[in-house]
Structures are given as structure tokens and as C-alpha cells.
Amino acid sequence: MAKKFPWEERPEGCVDPVWRYCANPIIGRYQTAVSNSIFNSAVVPFGEGYAGVFRCDNKAVQMNIYVGFSDDAINWRISDTPIKFEPGNTEMIDSEYKYDPRVTWIEDRYWITWCNGYNGPTIGIGYTFDFKTFYQCENAFLPFNRNGVLFPERINGRYAMMSRPSDNGHTPFGDIFLSYSPDMKYWGEHRCLMKVAPFTESAWQCTKIGAGSVPVLTDEGWLIFYHGVINTCRGYRYSMGAAILDRNNPEKVLYRTQPYLLAPAEPYELTGDVPGVVFPCASLVDGDKVAIYYGAADTVVALAFTRLSVLLPYIKANSLPC
Numbered sequence: 591m592a593k594k595f596p597w598e599e600r601p602e603g604c605v606d607p608v609w610r611y612c613a614n615p616i617i618g619r620y621q622t623a624v625s626n627s628i629f630n631s632a633v634v635p636f637g638e639g640y641a642g643v644f645r646c647d648n649k650a651v652q653m654n655i656y657v658g659f660s661d662d663a664i665n666w667r668i669s670d671t672p673i674k675f676e677p678g679n680t681e682m683i684d685s686e687y688k689y690d691p692r693v694t695w696i697e698d699r700y701w702i703t704w705c706n707g708y709n710g711p712t713i714g715i716g717y718t719f720d721f722k723t724f725y726q727c728e729n730a731f732l733p734f735n736r737n738g739v740l741f742p743e744r745i746n747g748r749y750a751m752m753s754r755p756s757d758n759g760h761t762p763f764g765d766i767f768l769s770y771s772p773d774m775k776y777w778g779e780h781r782c783l784m785k786v787a788p789f790t791e792s793a794w795q796c797t798k799i800g801a802g803s804v805p806v807l808t809d810e811g812w813l814i815f816y817h818g819v820i821n822t823c824r825g826y827r828y829s830m831g832a833a834i835l836d837r838n839n840p841e842k843v844l845y846r847t848q849p850y851l852l853a854p855a856e857p858y859e860l861t862g863d864v865p866g867v868v869f870p871c872a873s874l875v876d877g878d879k880v881a882i883y884y885g886a887a888d889t890v891v892a893l894a895f896t897r898l899s900v901l902l903p904y905i906k907a908n909s910l911p912c
């Protein structure tokens with residue numbers, strides 16, 4: 591039987607290029623016995639169904655990542671205990687906390703990146719073949735860094751990862767960088783990929799931006815969803831945009847959305863532990879159909895949809911100068 595793809599057509603009368611699932615949120619804050627909140631999480635096709643790595647903050651508000659499985663990518667069974675790692679390409683290194691995971695299938699295994707607590711946040715890397723046994727590798731970068739997102743294939747023979755150098759707090763700045771590695775252990779050749787937008791051009795992304803989902807190769811180039819932040823008098827507001835990067839040289843941004851694609855507007859995005867956050871971490875693609883997974887208000891996981899045939903022309907027609 592074909593795998594069930596999470597999908598809903600664009601509602602009648604809706605002209606937006608991205609639309610929300612009518613039964614959002616799909617994962618509630620107390621969905622596991624221990625969780626205070628489940629958000630900013632990553633899902634991938636796996637076996638007959640789907641697997642995911644979920645950010646659950648427990649009721650002591652300790653941040654960690656948990657494995658989960660689903661038949662339809664909407665109803666999830668998430669573990670009550672955090673993922674335990676074994677040594678990967680190095681001896682076990684400290685991890686004071688883990689959050690905001692991304693999962694990328696590359697060649698023969700699922701790679702997991704996350705924000706790893708190692709004297710401040712940096713990018714942790716691990717891998718699994720089966721979502722049962724997990725291996726932890728060297729951190730990619732020095733602290734402080736967040737939002738490490740791997741490309742799903744090598745670029746000119748090297749692994750490639752986007753990240754966002756930051757500070758040890760609620761960083762008031764941030765651009766997306768691209769780095770390369772021959773072996774998933776040593777990272778270098780760091781290039782600035784995309785900077786914040788001018789306030790007068792696109793204010794929702796004028797304070798900081800960070801990579802969201804694993805890039806998807808389309809006819810136009812690499813499609814990425816990212817988050818953009820504006821600092822308002824009520825604090826940071828996180829919205830979602832998208833960009834298209836050159837297929838052969840992803841250092842080249844071809845287009846990026848001037849308007850946001852999704853901004854906090856629904857009650858579950860406006861109310862929660864951190865009000866006003868839409869934070870994409872993953873997408874699933876089936877032909878023309880795209881399902882986007884995002885954390886809402888640092889509390890729950892929600893789902894939105896688009897079609898490549900709707901989104902790609904929209905991004906090109908509504909791009910900032912790149």
C-alpha cells in the first residue's frame with residue numbers, strides 16, 4: 591500500500607501560497623507523559639510510514655530530543671524518554687541540552703543536526719540507520735551557533751550545512767552561513783549565504799534569519815523554508831519565508847520572499863510559552879505537494895501546505911533583490 595501523505599487542498603477562496611492544516615495543531619504540548627511542550631521538530635519518510643525527531647521540553651523545562659513514529663505523518667507516537675546516543679565519529683562529547691532538531695537522509699543514513707549545549711549552544715551532529723540506535727558525532731562548530739541544516743546531497747563532493755552564528759542568549763542578530771565538510775567531522779570554507787533584510791524592505795526578517803527545513807531540489811533550484819525575526823515592542827516575532835538557491839552553487843541565492851509566507855496569526859501561534867512564533871523545521875514532498883512542519887509559540891507542532899506549482903512562481907514574482 592502506498593504511504594499516506596499528509597495533505598489538504600487550498601481552501602476555497604484562499605489566495606495565499608501557503609495554507610494551514612484545518613486541524614492544527616497536530617501535536618499538543620502534553621502529548622507525552624513528561625512534556626511541557628513539543629515544537630520545532632523534524633519528520634522524514636521512514637519504512638512504511640514516517641519517523642521524526644521531536645523537541646520536547648519536559649516539565650523541569652529541560653530541552654531534549656525524542657524519537658517518534660507515525661503512519662500518516664499527522665498522528666504521532668512520541669517516546670517518553672530522550673534519545674540516547676552512542677559514540678559516532680569521536681568519543682562521547684558533552685551535551686548539556688539538545689533542541690531544534692533537523693533530520694536529513696544523505697546516501698545511506700539519516701543525519702540529525704540540533705542545537706547542542708556545549709558551553710553554550712552550537713551545532714550537534716548525529717546519525718541513525720533505523721531510529722533505534724543513534725550515534726553522536728563531533729559538534730560542527732565552535733559555540734555559539736544555531737539552526738544547523740544539512741543539504742540532502744553532497745555539493746561538489748562535500749557535505750554542506752547552513753547555520754546561524756549567534757550569541758549565548760536570545761541573539762539580537764543573525765545571518766545564514768554555508769559551510770562544507772569532506773567527512774562530517776571537520777567543517778570549513780564558511781560563506782555568508784543570506785543576510786537579514788532591510789527594515790524598510792521586509793521588516794519581518796530584519797533582525798535575524800535562520801535556516802528551517804532541509805533543502806528540496808526543484809526544477810528552479812534548492813527550495814528552503816527559513817524563519818525571519820523582527821524585534822517588536824512585545825519581543826521577537828518569528829515568521830516563515832522561503833528562498834531558492836542555485837542548484838550547482840547554493841551559495842548563490844536566486845530568490846527570497848519579500849512578504850512572509852506564514853506569520854503568527856492563529857491562537858496556537860499567538861498564545862503559548864513564547865507567543866508569536868512560527869518556526870519551520872521540516873517539509874515532506876510528494877510530487878507537487880509539500881507539507882511544512884513548524885513549531886508554534888514554542889509549545890505545539892503545526893502543519894501547513896503548499897504546491898510547488900503555486901509556491902515557486904510566487905517566490906519568483908515576490909522576491910527581494912538578491
Ligand code: BMA
Pocket residue numbers: 630689690760761828864867869885888
Ligand atoms: C530561539 C530558539 C528556538 C525558539 C525561538 C523562539 O532562540 O530557542 O527554539 O523557537 O528562539 O523562542
